[in-house]
Amino acid sequence: MNVLPEGLPLAAEFPAAHREQWQQLVEGVLRKSGAQPADGAAAERALTTELPDGLRARPLYTAEDAPTPPGYPGFPPFVRGGRPQGSTVAGWDVRQRHADPDRRRTNEAVLADLEHGVGSLWLELGGAGLPVSALPEALTGVYLDLAAVSLDAGPEFGAAAAQLFALYEQREVSPGAAAGNLGADPLGLQARTGETGRTAALLAEATALAARCAAEYPGVRALTVDALPYHEAGASPAQELGCSLATGVAYLRALTAAGLSVDAALGQLEFRYAADADQFLTIAKFRAARRLWARVAEVSGAGAEASAQRQHAVTSRVMMTARDPWVNMLRTTVACLAAGVGGADAVTVLPFDSALGLPDPFARRIARNTQSVLLEESHLARVVDPAGGSWYVEQLTEELARAAWAWFQEIERAGGQQAALGSGLVGERIAATWAERSVKLARRREPVTGVSEFPHLDEQPLVREPGPAGPGGGLPQVRRAEAYEALRDRSDAHLAATGARPTLFLASLGTASAHTARTTFAANLFQAGGIATTGAEGTDAVAFAEAFTASGAAVACLCSSDALYGEHAGAVAAALKAAGARRVLLAGRPGEQRAAYEAAGVDGFVAAGGDAVATLAGLLAEITGAGTDTTSSTDESKVA
Missing domain, CATH: 3.20.20.240 (Methylmalonyl-CoA mutase)
Structure with a gap:
């Protein structure tokens, strides 16, 4: 039986690698992707993920980052488990x-x-x-x-x-x-x-x-x-x-x-x-x-x-x-x-x-x-x-x-847990944390699969007998999906009352290779609010107007590449407005072309990172006639 000599460095035949080398490689990759980090350290910081409580997940950890050794399982401070054998005997x-x-x-x-x-x-x-x-x-x-x-x-x-x-x-x-x-x-x-x-x-x-x-x-x-x-x-x-x-x-x-x-x-x-x-x-x-x-x-x-x-x-x-x-x-x-x-x-x-x-x-x-x-x-x-x-x-x-x-x-x-609860310290601090998280949920920075991302509008709802209500009156009970599920409830109510879901028309400009990315994004966004989508593709403004009229929709959204927007967005938006569209949106950030798009009849813009909940609430009100406040989908600071 061969035994390795004690202390043998297994990587001795390879050149030593340093963090600075890795940072330089990352910097090069980011520059190729369009980012412009100042140096390797900035490139590493760019890949850092913010976590709750001010914590951060860095892209690379080495032995230099290791804290004080946490001890052994079953021994203080019990970081590695409360028992020496862990759950190995019978599981948890x-x-x-x-x-x-x-x-x-x-x-x-x-x-x-x-x-x-x-x-x-x-x-x-x-x-x-x-x-x-x-x-x-x-x-x-x-x-x-x-x-x-x-x-x-x-x-x-x-x-x-x-x-x-x-x-x-x-x-x-x-x-x-x-x-x-x-x-x-x-x-x-x-x-x-x-x-x-x-x-x-x-x-x-x-x-x-x-x-x-x-x-x-x-x-x-x-x-x-x-x-x-x-x-x-x-x-x-x-x-x-x-x-x-x-x-x-x-x-x-x-x-x-x-x-x-x-x-x-x-x-x-x-x-x-x-x-x-x-x-x-x-x-x-x-x-x-x-x-x-x-x-x-x-x-x-x-x-x-x-x-x-x-x-x-x-x-x-x-x-x-x-x-x-x-x-x-x-x-x-x-x-x-x-x-x-x-x-x-x-x-x-x-x-x-x-x-x-x-x-x-x-x-x-x-x-x-x-x-x-x-x-x-x-x-x-x-x-x-x-x-x-x-x-x-x-x-x-x-x-x-x-x-x-x-x-x-x-x-x-503050006097201990009982006093902190009674004074409102605990409730106020937790409420502030949830409010901050709610912004991320509304902007889909924290996705909820099946709800805010990849929703399934035609799913058959499960029905269960209600469970007993627990004690209430103190701290609230929240769920990540609740804002989007409230929008879906509004869509269901409209379906029950009219026989059809609120519907939005997607005008996909050009070929599939040009519009698929934004068409997919827009459909996913609108369906997260219970808004069904239909549409057509091409560049003929008249054909789009006819398809929009046949769809029965009240609102339309243009989807394509920036280049095709420059060529066709104005004419298509004008044709959709002439066909009776109450609002015409554009998928993407308008940049310097905002004034030109708006002059052609574009009323608002939807893009990643905006307040999706506010946008969808405004669109539901517009489509169903439940309200007239549509500022949420026209203000670029709230694009979805």
């Missing part, structure tokens, strides 16, 4: 969510999940959902010594816990075999409802439950530090992490004040985070969360073993769409992969139809099988910390942790 815990208020259907779904790969259950109780009193029926046939149960009962967590404890006793479950979470989260409830009057009483009730769990049920945790209310209100990853840290610290103080040791108090907390389709940010978020909580535990005097954060990942509701919901299967697959790679202890994949209401059996089966494929066929859990050692992931984890810690410190200076 596959946890399925159930929120159906019908106790019989819930029981059937629970048993089906447990028979087909699910390891633990997440039950939403109380309010308009499954009654707390129905918990025994929902868990009929469930071996509570084998399947962990996590409860989510809002303010009724005490009553739900009493039901679960009674079941343990009735079924003679050994206290040491019971596992799960009682789901007490008074600050999370305050975030969702905006109510502050009962937080203190609920926190006292939660600490009493934690004391009982610590004394009698070592495998059951009493409190959940749920970061989903912040994520679902539009928070950035750093804001989500900072709010969870502040909440965890508040609970830690309450538990130790009630008499629990620091280690015992830490053992009563489970953290819940969202996982979305931005896989690298998700991986970094779970790794950074463990590092940050390990620091809190360290300064609190905790032992190393108790300092590892217990994490429950849930695929993001914010990324889910009601339109073309099948694409959600892809989003949740990527999110689940990222959560697993990031080291989450338990993962819940929301069914692809969850934005529409209660999932059907097929959707639940796909949700659990998504995890089964990643675990059993992709072998994702067979490697401890698969992302470890990636210079990009390590640096992103470091930068995200610092941004989250800064936000956490700001909350603490």
Whole structure:
């Protein structure tokens, strides 16, 4: 057996490469593409991507960019995982969510999940959902010594816990075999409802439950530090992490004040985070969360073993769409992969139809099988910390942790999480973040596949029974697709009322090679707002006018190359106006020819980077006669 000498440089026969050489090559490529970077460093900066929280993804990472070594899996600061073996022994815990208020259907779904790969259950109780009193029926046939149960009962967590404890006793479950979470989260409830009057009483009730769990049920945790209310209100990853840290610290103080040791108090907390389709940010978020909580535990005097954060990942509701919901299967697959790679202890994949209401059996089966494929066929859990050692992931984890810690410190200076929620600090900061992101969504800088990009107007909508409404009144719940889906709803209403969708005529000038790029862009844009497209191609202005009249459309858009616009746009625009077009748009930025185009009858321009939502809203109003404000599609600062 040949053994390489220790320290043998495998690249010794090749000349050393330097970052400056790579930058020079990039500079040359960008110059050929029309960009004019000042130097190699500027060329590298031009390829940098801006991320939330002031983070940046650079095009190249080297060993020089690596932060302080993150340690070993299973040891502080737990960046690389909470256990030395990671998930290699049995994979992560596959946890399925159930929120159906019908106790019989819930029981059937629970048993089906447990028979087909699910390891633990997440039950939403109380309010308009499954009654707390129905918990025994929902868990009929469930071996509570084998399947962990996590409860989510809002303010009724005490009553739900009493039901679960009674079941343990009735079924003679050994206290040491019971596992799960009682789901007490008074600050999370305050975030969702905006109510502050009962937080203190609920926190006292939660600490009493934690004391009982610590004394009698070592495998059951009493409190959940749920970061989903912040994520679902539009928070950035750093804001989500900072709010969870502040909440965890508040609970830690309450538990130790009630008499629990620091280690015992830490053992009563489970953290819940969202996982979305931005896989690298998700991986970094779970790794950074463990590092940050390990620091809190360290300064609190905790032992190393108790300092590892217990994490429950849930695929993001914010990324889910009601339109073309099948694409959600892809989003949740990527999110689940990222959560697993990031080291989450338990993962819940929301069914692809969850934005529409209660999932059907097929959707639940796909949700659990998504995890089964990643675990059993992709072998994702067979490697401890698969992302470890990636210079990009390590640096992103470091930068995200610092941004989250800064936000956490700001909350603490404001008096802690409860005070920051009550004063509006948390809500205002998250609202500002979502407003900034909404601009990117409106301008399609952040695409939503199947909704803002590549929409399918003729899709047959899925119909689901509405799910129970959760607590509200506090932080809002947002989704990336909501502005475009509202436009599609307007289009559907017009279709139902008139038998036809709002329609726009595309005048494609010249041959396919000249107009295809902008014709495709324009059709994709208009259909994202529920506006169907029809059209014709050529250069004959009279033929375009006849085709427009036959189409029944009220608005037209010219699509072609800049060269053909110069030759034919004026005549075609004038002919379309004479044929009755209320508005004539042009796909592309007008540049110096704007005045000439407008003189010929062009009313507005659509191009990449403009406010698509405002443009489409104005066009829908124009086409359907629902309004007369059309400034959004004529102002070049808002071209779509």
